[in-house]
Amino acid sequence: MLRLDSVFTDVSTRWQHFRHDADVGVRGIGATLAQAFEQAALALTAVITEPTAVRPAHRVEIACENVDPEFLLVDWLNALVYEMATRRMLFGRFEVRIDGSRLDASAWGEPVDLARHHPAVEAKGATLTELRVGREGAGEWLAQCVVDV
Amino acid sequence: MDLSGLVRKSDFEWELPPSGKMRVPGVIFASEELVRAMDQKVWQQVANVAALPGIVRASYAMPDAHWGYGFPIGGVAAFDPEDGVISAGGVGFDISCGVRCMHTGLQVAELKRRQERLADTLYRRVPAGVGSTGRIVLSDGEMHAMLTGGARWAVERGYGTREDLGRIEERGQMKGADPGAVSEQAKRRQRDQMGTLGSGNHYLEVQRVAAVHDPRIAETFALKLDDVVVSIHCGSRGLGHQIGTEFLREMAQSASAHGIELPDRELACAPIRSPLGKKYLGAMRAAINCALANRQILAQITRDAFREVFEQAELALLYDVSHNTCKLEEHAVDGRMQRLFVHRKGATRAFGPGHSELPDVLGDAGQPVLIGGSMGTASYVLAGTAAGMEHAFGSACHGAGRAMSRNEAMKHWRGRKVVDELAGQGILIRSPSMRGIAEEAPGAYKDVTAVVDAAEAAGLAKKVAKLMPLVCVKG
Numbered sequence: 001m002l003r004l005d006s007v008f009t010d011v012s013t014r015w016q017h018f019r020h021d022a023d024v025g026v027r028g029i030g031a032t033l034a035q036a037f038e039q040a041a042l043a044l045t046a047v048i049t050e051p052t053a054v055r056p057a058h059r060v061e062i063a064c065e066n067v068d069p070e071f072l073l074v075d076w077l078n079a080l081v082y083e084m085a086t087r088r089m090l091f092g093r094f095e096v097r098i099d100g101s102r103l104d105a106s107a108w109g110e111p112v113d114l115a116r117h118h119p120a121v122e123a124k125g126a127t128l129t130e131l132r133v134g135r136e137g138a139g140e141w142l143a144q145c146v147v148d149v
Numbered sequence: 150m151d152l153s154g155l156v157r158k159s160d161f162e163w164e165l166p167p168s169g170k171m172r173v174p175g176v177i178f179a180s181e182e183l184v185r186a187m188d189q190k191v192w193q194q195v196a197n198v199a200a201l202p203g204i205v206r207a208s209y210a211m212p213d214a215h216w217g218y219g220f221p222i223g224g225v226a227a228f229d230p231e232d233g234v235i236s237a238g239g240v241g242f243d244i245s246c247g248v249r250c251m252h253t254g255l256q257v258a259e260l261k262r263r264q265e266r267l268a269d270t271l272y273r274r275v276p277a278g279v280g281s282t283g284r285i286v287l288s289d290g291e292m293h294a295m296l297t298g299g300a301r302w303a304v305e306r307g308y309g310t311r312e313d314l315g316r317i318e319e320r321g322q323m324k325g326a327d328p329g330a331v332s333e334q335a336k337r338r339q340r341d342q343m344g345t346l347g348s349g350n351h352y353l354e355v356q357r358v359a360a361v362h363d364p365r366i367a368e369t370f371a372l373k374l375d376d377v378v379v380s381i382h383c384g385s386r387g388l389g390h391q392i393g394t395e396f397l398r399e400m401a402q403s404a405s406a407h408g409i410e411l412p413d414r415e416l417a418c419a420p421i422r423s424p425l426g427k428k429y430l431g432a433m434r435a436a437i438n439c440a441l442a443n444r445q446i447l448a449q450i451t452r453d454a455f456r457e458v459f460e461q462a463e464l465a466l467l468y469d470v471s472h473n474t475c476k477l478e479e480h481a482v483d484g485r486m487q488r489l490f491v492h493r494k495g496a497t498r499a500f501g502p503g504h505s506e507l508p509d510v511l512g513d514a515g516q517p518v519l520i521g522g523s524m525g526t527a528s529y530v531l532a533g534t535a536a537g538m539e540h541a542f543g544s545a546c547h548g549a550g551r552a553m554s555r556n557e558a559m560k561h562w563r564g565r566k567v568v569d570e571l572a573g574q575g576i577l578i579r580s581p582s583m584r585g586i587a588e589e590a591p592g593a594y595k596d597v598t599a600v601v602d603a604a605e606a607a608g609l610a611k612k613v614a615k616l617m618p619l620v621c622v623k624g
Contacts, residue, residue: 021216112280119279120584125394128415129218
């Protein structure tokens, strides 16, 4: 049974971290698949810093494609890891559009500010561990995997 | 972990007999207490690895084994070059992550007089933490040269000396690297990251020799009580992470096309002889060179920092080990020497005395095996043994392993308080992130002493010296 470590909740969408021995599990839950992906991205940011501390100063466009929705989640999170690493940015707001196997997204954020963000750790990549994308009992969409840090 | 179903071969060796699709047994080297503390997922992961094609003899777990992705962290598995597989998950994202330990020529009493200044100087000079960059920006040509040259490339550019190379695995340069197999994205991620420490559990630590367990080998390693040494724990930075990311996905999605039935898709692998397997091997070896070059540059930055504070400091390399690799090695199997691809994921190579890979100066001592602890706790220098060559293809543990998650740690500790408490114990911490400090608090890790004691009792390696921290720069 996975134990939840931290939870941020509003009415329908939320993100969570779940326990993994060495790394961190990220989970997004939403009314739609796209919302679940947006929340998973927030969970990814929360591994590094407090998402609300990240100002949405710059927008970065991201696109990926995969016929398997689970691999699409891995590709989406890895695209964010790549953008964070090469632009030295953090992202705090996400807008995801999914059409079949295609994902288009906007991510808003700003350059890393050590004094304000206190980034704890850099994400190395999304793994296939505990990888799950699908609808849960209550009809909510869930998107999760373990991220190597 | 539930012990029922495990066969106790000795107090420190436990066997999972083959069942289901396992081709070989699983073997866990650990005390009963450590095995009980392991997550049940370690069992499953050891068993899953044992089901991969071409695996030889057994799927091993070291005393610090914990739940990883695909392979357990602390996992060792060797594969036949003809019909075996190579696994990106069996190496990990931080390819060739490892530890380098250097002498300083200083004694604790001397260091204490300028400890604060040294801590500040190291922190100012060593790029550490999220978003940090090095002073080098690699051109395409230099990227290619670095990926094929490793630490040798760094030495040729003035970072360190030729004497260093003999005390690095592969003599500082991994052969068979293929920069062409490394994606442009991976290269872009690395362009300005040479000579950076990274974040998380990576660190640069100034340590004192707090105990000598084996005086004879310690003398060969030139370690004496109260000597000051410096250890660097980091890996192949963004390049390795990106290579791991790309190949993990590609191997997982193409496994069935290669006729491999994965017990779990996170065991992503490809036949060693397939184009994908060969491509990964070339890219992974390039990432090993990246890690070796990175630690070599960091070593020179550390030397410069020490000399700024202590003019007489001479930082000679003790040894440099990697604990996330897959290497082609020769091992005795059923009395016959055989070439094998040995995966070590969170496991340190621990070659026994007289191995041809080791420098002559080590004489009849085995390979130095460098085991990192956490801030405020011990690290250890071990030595490879002849018995360890038989047990798990010359492998030992790599560290303490986390006892609690990052989120749990953050709830338990405040970074500032951890720093103040450690300062009270004479350990100076420097880090850009107080949250990072809380997540890396000493109490968040298992007892490294229990791990190395088990490694020694199991015959994997021999304890030589215990190191205690004086200064720690965390990313």
